[in-house]
Amino acid sequence: MSERRIDRLTSLLRRRGVVLPSFEIYGGVSGLIDYGPVGARIKRKVVDSWIDHWTSQGDIVEVDSPTLTPEAVLVASGHVGEFNDLMVTCSSCDSAFRADHLLEGVHDNPDSLDADGVSELLTNGIVCPACPDTKWSDVRPMNLMFATQIGAMSKGRSAYMRPETAQGMFMLFPALFRHFKQKLPFGAVQTGKGYRNEISPRQGMIRLREFDMAELEYFIDPEYPPCPDLSAWPNSVTMIPDPDGGHAGEKAMTCAEALSKGIIRHPTVAWFLAKTMDFMVDVGVDPTKVRFRQHSSTEMAHYAEDCWDCELHGEHGWVECVGIANRTCHDLQSHEDASGSKLLRAWRQYDEPRNEVRDVLAPVSAVIGPSFKNHAADVVESLSRLTKLPDDLPFQLQLSDGSSVEISSDMVNRRTEEVTLHGEWFTPHVIEPAFGIDRIVWHILDHAFTETSKEGEPYSVMRLNAAVAPYDVAVLPLFDKPKMMEHARKIVSRVNSIPSRKGEMDSSRSIGRRYARVDEIGVPWAVTIDHDSLEDGTVTIRRRDDQKQIRCSVDDLIETLSKGDLSILF
Numbered sequence: 001m002s003e004r005r006i007d008r009l010t011s012l013l014r015r016r017g018v019v020l021p022s023f024e025i026y027g028g029v030s031g032l033i034d035y036g037p038v039g040a041r042i043k044r045k046v047v048d049s050w051i052d053h054w055t056s057q058g059d060i061v062e063v064d065s066p067t068l069t070p071e072a073v074l075v076a077s078g079h080v081g082e083f084n085d086l087m088v089t090c091s092s093c094d095s096a097f098r099a100d101h102l103l104e105g106v107h108d109n110p111d112s113l114d115a116d117g118v119s120e121l122l123t124n125g126i127v128c129p130a131c132p133d134t135k136w137s138d139v140r141p142m143n144l145m146f147a148t149q150i151g152a153m154s155k156g157r158s159a160y161m162r163p164e165t166a167q168g169m170f171m172l173f174p175a176l177f178r179h180f181k182q183k184l185p186f187g188a189v190q191t192g193k194g195y196r197n198e199i200s201p202r203q204g205m206i207r208l209r210e211f212d213m214a215e216l217e218y219f220i221d222p223e224y225p226p227c228p229d230l231s232a233w234p235n236s237v238t239m240i241p242d243p244d245g246g247h248a249g250e251k252a253m254t255c256a257e258a259l260s261k262g263i264i265r266h267p268t269v270a271w272f273l274a275k276t277m278d279f280m281v282d283v284g285v286d287p288t289k290v291r292f293r294q295h296s297s298t299e300m301a302h303y304a305e306d307c308w309d310c311e312l313h314g315e316h317g318w319v320e321c322v323g324i325a326n327r328t329c330h331d332l333q334s335h336e337d338a339s340g341s342k343l344l345r346a347w348r349q350y351d352e353p354r355n356e357v358r359d360v361l362a363p364v365s366a367v368i369g370p371s372f373k374n375h376a377a378d379v380v381e382s383l384s385r386l387t388k389l390p391d392d393l394p395f396q397l398q399l400s401d402g403s404s405v406e407i408s409s410d411m412v413n414r415r416t417e418e419v420t421l422h423g424e425w426f427t428p429h430v431i432e433p434a435f436g437i438d439r440i441v442w443h444i445l446d447h448a449f450t451e452t453s454k455e456g457e458p459y460s461v462m463r464l465n466a467a468v469a470p471y472d473v474a475v476l477p478l479f480d481k482p483k484m485m486e487h488a489r490k491i492v493s494r495v496n497s498i499p500s501r502k503g504e505m506d507s508s509r510s511i512g513r514r515y516a517r518v519d520e521i522g523v524p525w526a527v528t529i530d531h532d533s534l535e536d537g538t539v540t541i542r543r544r545d546d547q548k549q550i551r552c553s554v555d556d557l558i559e560t561l562s563k564g565d566l567s568i569l570f
Contacts (some may be wrong), residue, residue, distance in 0.1 A: 031201030031209035041470035060187040065168025071158035076338035084141035092133035112299035161195035187218035212437035230256035233274040238291035284465035289313040314446035464522030
């Protein structure tokens with residue numbers, strides 16, 4: 001049997017230090033991978049491109065929160081109760097499987113089935129992948145978070161390795177609200193590791209137990225949602241609307257058209273779909289292999305009102321790589337209810353002041369001032385924000401910085417009065433694009449992998465976009481001679497001194513072998529140093545994608561590279 005394309009690609013990635021099995025000398029661990037020197041560079045550039053893509057909007061900033069999350073946070077978010085996959089074990093060999101994986105090809109969307117639906121289909125002769133039996137255990141949910149403990153032994157605090165970065169950003173909402181001067185909309189991005197104790201990891205980089213995430217939480221006023229001008233995205237994209245809705249079936253349309261027809265249910269979600277498509281194209285994903293699929297009501301996450309997956313096609317078929325969800329106010333409201341904090345709200349200014357009769361705790365200035373000194377103004381402001389008055393005094397009042405103070409009966413007067421309201425506190429809604437970086441990196445590599453021939457022999461080229469190529473140039477001295485090597489090192493040093501540019505020197509084996517190596521890892525430009533280079537300061541520049549060559553001076557090379565693309569020299 002001839003070797004499959006995916007096997008040839010996987011072999012190349014391993015051979016060239018792009019992606020490798022983890023802990024291989026100990027037999028490896030399913031669901032864990034290593035990025036080698038080349039792969040780590042590619043992944044870093046994808047992540048940096050993603051951060052730049054969103055933070056360039058001006059109202060989105062980067063944050064960084066812990067990967068270790070206290071249990072109480074994930075109880076409030078619903079993950080402790082809802083972050084489950086259905087699992088089943090073979091009655092003969094006791095192998096465990098994710099139930100929906102066994103039903104692929106049997107059901108159009110097995111992930112949408114409940115336990116009863118899965119059990120019914122498993123009785124139709126589904127064969128165990130590990131043995132030929134068809135007898136299965138009861139289908140049961142398994143929580144996928146890695147549990148751990150903060151602190152020593154019995155005094156430790158229950159915690160989990162984070163299943164998503166989102167909860168850390170929700171915890172940072174008060175700081176973000178202050179940073180943006182109490183004005184919506186605004187957003188935060190975060191990249192880093194997430195953890196999911198997969199029942200049966202498979203498909204290499206597609207389903208991992210430790211993976212790289214890139215998530216954005218965009219906080220909006222639901223009464224005044226951002227409505228960007230979608231005419232800036234005139235190109236149609238492939239969409240698969242909710243199969244249970246009135247627009248079922250694959251369609252090609254613009255995001256503006258989908259919004260106007262009610263297929264996309266929220267204007268900010270439509271904008272994120274368009275911006276996600278831009279990002280995919282920018283990092284080298286083939287736009288003909290991108291589609292957006294809307295979740296049906298039966299597969300919607302517990303926190304979502306609407307959700308779209310950006311799916312990419314490659315050697316593993318269509319794979320979800322991005323989820324764009326309207327999380328409404330679920331998370332902030334859940335954390336407010338669980339913690340009692342009033343800091344997860346935003347202020348909405350009224351167009352015209354409103355008069356209202358209400359019960360208030362009026363501060364007694366003569367007591368508040370001396371009691372709290374520099375914090376007195378914060379205490380008065382926090383009293384005005386109370387939407388539910390305490391039944392008894394004293395009580396603990398939470399301030400804007402998260403601290404609490406005790407308010408006694410002599411500090412306030414409880415009364416009914418007519419107040420003029422200039423605005424109100426409310427819980428913001430959140431639109432969230434969540435990107436799986438490893439899956440995106442895989443598809444970039446998959447789409448870039450090109451097989452051709454050279455002089456009658458198979459020849460592989462990784463046609464990566466310059467934006468994510470591991471190195472901008474490869475510097476290749478023609479011979480391993482001291483003067484030529486020294487000249488090459490100086491050129492690499494000059495390249496590396498250019499901000500955001502990176503060069504690599506390769507002097508091992510024949511020049512043909514070296515061209516092949518740099519082509520296989522996607523370096524767009526090869527710079528060859530020969531005897532003439534030592535005499536006149538010129539080098540040969542070879543373009544990866546068509547192998548065209550030109551001669552130019554080192555100074556022109558460095559100047560052009562510092563300004564942009566070397567293509568302008570051709």
